[in-house]
Amino acid sequence: MVTCYALLAGASFVFLVPLVWTVSVSLTGADQMFSTVFRWVPEPVVWSNYQRAVTHIPFFLYLRNTLALTAGNVAGIIVSSTLVAYAFACLKWPGRDVLFMVMMATMMIPPQVLMIPVFVIFCRLGWYDSFKPLIVPAFIGGNAFFIFLLRQFYRTIPTALFEAARIDGCSVFGIYWRIVLPLTKPALATVSIFTLNNVWNDFMGPLIYLNSETKKTLALGLQSFSATSGAEANELMAISTLMILPLLVVFFLGQRYFIEGITLTGLKG
Amino acid sequence: MLGARMMRCEAAWLFVLLAIGACLISAKTAHAAGPTELVFWHCVPGSQGREFIKIVESFNSAQDEYAVRLVYVPWNSNQKIMSSLAAGMPPDIMYVDRPSATGWVARGAYQDLTSYVEREGWSDEQFFTISWEDCRFEGRQYMVPLYSDVRCLIYNRALFRKAGLDPDRPPKTWDELLEYSKRLSAWDEDGHIETLGFQHFESNAISNLILVLGWQLGADLANEALTQITLDDPRYLEAMEYICRLRDVTGLDPSLRLLSTGGQANEGMDSFYLGRVAMKLVESSYFVRQQDMAPHLDTALAPFPMPTDAPPVSWLSGFALGVPKGARNIEGSWAFIRYMCSVETQLALVKALGLLPARREAAYHPDVYSDANKKILVDQMDYCKCYPKIAVNVEAYNELCMATERVLRGQMKPAAALAQAQDTVGDVFRYYKMREAQPLLDWKPIVRVAVLGVVAAGVLLLVLAYRHARTSVAARAGLIAGYAFCLPWLLGVIFFGALPLFLSFVYSFCDYEVIQAPRWVGLGNYTKMLGDDPLFWKSMWNTVYYTLLAVPTCMAIALGLALLLNLPLRGMRLFRTVFYLPSLVTGVAVAVLWATILGPEYGIVNRTLEWLGITGPLWFNSPAWSKPALVLMSFWGVGGSMIIFLAGLQGIPRQLYEAAEIDGAGRWVRFVHVTLPMLSPTIFFVLVVGLIGSFQVFTQAFVVSGGLGGPLDSTLFYVFYVYRKAFEHFQMGYASALAWVLFAIVFALTTVQFWLGKKWVHYEQN
Incomplete structure (x- = not known):
């Protein structure tokens, strides 16, 4: 047990370096930015960087927009990806394997060459400068990555369980709702966390689709902190810290679902 | 049924999320009538x-x-x-x-x-x-x-005084610049460079020096009639040889060590701001920024020194x-x-x-x-001079700077480097001029083929479905349910997946500049790529190198951490959060963060190494170390895979372990015979997705190299190259062709993995 703790502590130390550095810079005063002596605890600690960073961009407006996009995407991904993954993993239908390969294929083409055709299609729909191109795709199709992930998890559920449910009179949807979803909550939590993380930090999507300051997201706002004027790195890091914080809290609290997810012990029920 | 109550709880969550989303989306900003x-x-x-x-x-x-x-x-x-x-x-x-x-x-x-x-x-x-x-x-x-913006010389007056030079008399000629550089360069007693007299090189940012020096000598990127690229002008050779003399004052490596990453990514550590560079060629707005950001420095501007005393020629942008x-x-x-x-x-x-x-x-x-x-x-x-008005002037400029970098890093001799640059840009220029001769793409036959294909596939599907449905009632139910569950996804895939894919496939046979109509070039892009494009091979090699290094190591680390975190010990919540943390930092912050952590001189890693008595490598500033640096960087991002493994581990029924323990299996035996097979679907997933993702590695390299893929193209990964062709060189057709070649490779690899996976991946269903 001691070795385990030692290993964990050692690894934590290494993994904490970037974050501690980020926080440390975010608290460094402008005049200290050119010091060649790096201090883990800046002297003096300058909290006003946070205040300036939050006023430099309309932080709370961007936060609201980011929240809206995130909520929409998490909801969409959960609904659509689980359904499709269920169809791929647990149902037998002609064309399934071909479509699965098609889905895998959509992950393999670099998005850079698809960006413009997709953009043109969304513009033709009149969705430019709205959240629709950034949310609707989550509902229609979700994300191949997540579908594949969920499918892998669904396939670990013993078929015997489905048979039993079917004999009990459970419908196809009933099996999905009462067996598959509850049994794979850790996977569902993983998908939600990833979606949250992706959308929260997505830069390219909002960049090309949004065209109003009032619709911008935090990831875009972060970009307007000049990386060229390095002396402003403290403000940049302050915003980064503020951006990480909510994710951190969600992750810390949401862990319950990874860990307390009902595993196959559910068979007893 | 167990879990029904839990499901209601989750459903409520989902509903709340949806409601928030809907509210926020519908909150429209008021449109004021008027101007x-x-x-x-x-x-x-x-x-x-x-x-x-x-x-x-x-x-x-x-x-x-x-x-x-x-x-x-x-x-x-x-x-x-x-x-x-x-x-x-x-x-x-x-x-x-x-x-x-x-x-x-x-x-x-x-x-x-x-x-x-x-x-x-x-x-x-x-x-x-x-x-x-x-x-x-x-x-x-x-x-x-x-x-x-005029390029000029910025100099640190305090350092001039320290070296016994008159701060009101900046160098006027090339010879003086060289002499000043020698006098201003200083080393500490250990032989570490303390002050760089003149910064002749900008790592991870393009150095304009060669361009300015060339113009001063009367050379230009193209001839006056704008019909020819002229990078092989002997005057560029002269300029390059002069830059080499500037380099030899201190040597390249010591100055690179001092320059940190510089440029776009991390100017906070710009060595000039830190008072460790005495003279530098900059754009005039740099001076304004410096006055604003680092007002403590006593600096002044001067025209950039000329080959001989003459009115100062420089670059105006x-x-x-x-x-x-x-x-x-x-x-x-x-x-x-x-x-x-x-x-x-x-x-x-x-x-x-x-x-x-x-x-x-x-x-x-x-x-x-x-x-x-x-x-x-x-x-x-x-x-002042400006770029010549040719459509490929950015490429010409970039190649010229790349040639200088190759020479400065000792990879090529000046004449050979310039000849290569001339060849490359000359080729791009010819390609650009020839495009008018290509026929415009005729969409009619393509649309016809596409419609025919879709109809044929639909008919085939219907026939298959009919035959399947006839077999049994259960089969019919499965068929209907399968398609019903997939319907939204199918629509999405058709309109936002298949259609763009098809278009990009068509474009891969075209010269397509996006803002102009595509022109048909047949297999031209593919033959050029495979036969006559060194960067295709270079970027492919970079990607394969990265994949081989990053995918197995990252998987091992993620799995190791997940196993540790799965132990029933106290404080796991905190540890899990800590390991997941670094993967949350993104965007510009990443560039600044890593350039600082892996900075050659001030970086935390190299300082630690120095403390251990090891001189750390130049990391992102060295062609040999830039890829390992990126791999190292990806270690901090294993949080994602770790979570997936953790979720997988949670799905292994405890009874299996208990049963194994009763049978007298030790820790290792349990790991090999219970954990690994039960986790194999998850491992398989991480492997497949990791490979696909690693073949598309782009963002980190783009951000860290300031969008240049340097040094010496060592971080120009395949998709980076696709991006460059598509969005910087206006060659979306060529980029699409590149993308489809990548697709073929990754598809083949994935198919092989699925085939191999049948042997080692254990699904409960089979």
Whole structure:
């Protein structure tokens, strides 16, 4: 047990370096930015960087927009990806394997060459400068990555369980709702966390689709902190810290679902 | 049924999420009636941006016919600009980087403003001739210069005094520059470089030195008739040999160590700001920024030294205002441009942002001209040069700088490097000029084939479905349920997956510049790529190297951590959070973060190594270490895979372990015979997805290398190259071809994995 703790502590130390550095810079005063002596605890600690960073961009407006996009995407991904993954993993239908390969294929083409055709299609729909191109795709199709992930998890559920449910009179949807979803909550939590993380930090999507300051997201706002004027790195890091914080809290609290997810012990029920 | 209550709880969560989303989306911003709105895209960041916005907004209060709405579009956002032009949704006015504008103008991205300029009576009488001509192309006016940037010498007066040099007498000739550089360079007692006399090289940012020196000698990127690329001009050779002499004052490695990453990524650690570089070639706005950010430095500007004592020739760049093709309100856009380029606004820009005005009257205004540093720049204007007006000037410039880097790093001899650059750009130029000869793509047969294909596939599917449905009632139910569950996804895949895929496939047989109609070139892109494109192979090699190094190591680390975290110990929540943390930092912050952690001199890693008595490598500044540095960086991002493994581990029924324990299995046996097989679907997933993702590695390399893929193309990964072709070289057709080759490779690899997976992946269902 001691070795385990030692290993964990050692690894934590290494993994904490970037974050501690980020926080440390975010608290460094402008005049200290050119010091060649790096201090883990800046002297003096300058909290006003946070205040300036939050006023430099309309932080709370961007936060609201980011929240809206995130909520929409998490909801969409959960609904659509689980359904499709269920169809791929647990149902037998002609064309399934071909479509699965098609889905895998959509992950393999670099998005850079698809960006413009997709953009043109969304513009033709009149969705430019709205959240629709950034949310609707989550509902229609979700994300191949997540579908594949969920499918892998669904396939670990013993078929015997489905048979039993079917004999009990459970419908196809009933099996999905009462067996598959509850049994794979850790996977569902993983998908939600990833979606949250992706959308929260997505830069390219909002960049090309949004065209109003009032619709911008935090990831875009972060970009307007000049990386060229390095002396402003403290403000940049302050915003980064503020951006990480909510994710951190969600992750810390949401862990319950990874860990307390009902595993196959559910068979007893 | 167990879990039903839990499911209700989750359903409630989902509902709340949906509700929040719906509320927030429907919260629309009020649209005020009144002045016509003009959208203006600019890229002035940070505190300068705030000042710039104020000036632009003064236009809104000065009249009430138009209201300009500013949108900050970060530098390097070609994707946004190109896609908006392709969709016919451009902004009304654009803030244009003049040096890179010719490529866009030549491809018809901008509105011809000649008649507006004539109506206004504007000519090079009001504006400096060089700036004015820089905004013209083939005799037409496409934009109006807003301000100028002159390359000049910035020097640290304190260091001059320290070296016993007169701070009021900067070097005037090349020989003097060399001599000063020698006198200003200093080492500490351990032989570590303390001060660099002249910064001859900019790592991870393009160094303009060769370009300026070339112009000083009378060379140029193209001949006067603009029919030939002339990078093989012997005067470039002379310039390059001079740069080598500058390098030899200190040697390259010590200076690289000192320069940190410099440039775009991490100027906070810019060695000039830190007072460790005495002289540097910079754009004039650098001086303004330095005054703003590092006011403690005693600095001054001087014209860049000439080969012999002569009027100083330098490079003039800067920004202009242009109206993109497809903008709806040209009259309004023009009103705004007229306002921004008026003498009054120009003076306001000087006052607020310290920029160099493009208009003569503003430049010679006492407010500007009385400033000694500004006067030096203004006086230089008449001798300045700009990029030649060829569509491939950015490529020519980049190749020239790359050639210099190859020489400085000792990879090639000057003459050979220049000959190679000449070949490369000459080829691109020929490709560009030949494109007119290619036939325009005829969509009719393609649409026909596509429709036929879709109909055939549909019929086939229906037949299959019918035959399947006939077999049994259960089969029919499965069929209906399967398609019903997949329907939304299917629609999405058809419209936002298959259609774009198909288009990109068609484009891969075209010369397609996005803002112009595609032209059919048959297999041209593919044959060129495989037969005659060293960067194709180079970027492929980089990607394979990265994949082989990163995928197995990252998987091992993630699995190891997940196993540790799965132990029933106290405090796991905290540890899990800690390991997941680093994968949350993104965007610009990542670049600054890692450039700092892996900085050659000040970086945490190298400081630790130094403490252990090891001289750390140059990491992102070394062609040999840049990829390992990126791999190292990816270790901190294993949190994602770790979570997936953790979820997988949680899914292993405890009874299996209990049963194994009763059978007397030890820890290791349990791991090999219970954990691994039960986890195999998850491992398989991480492997497949990791491979696909690693073949598309792009963002980190792009951010860390400042968008250049350097040093010496060592971080130019395959998709990075796709990006460069598509969005920097206007070769979307070629980029699509590249993408499809990658697709073929990854598809083959994945298929092999699925086939192999049948042997080792254990699913409960089979």
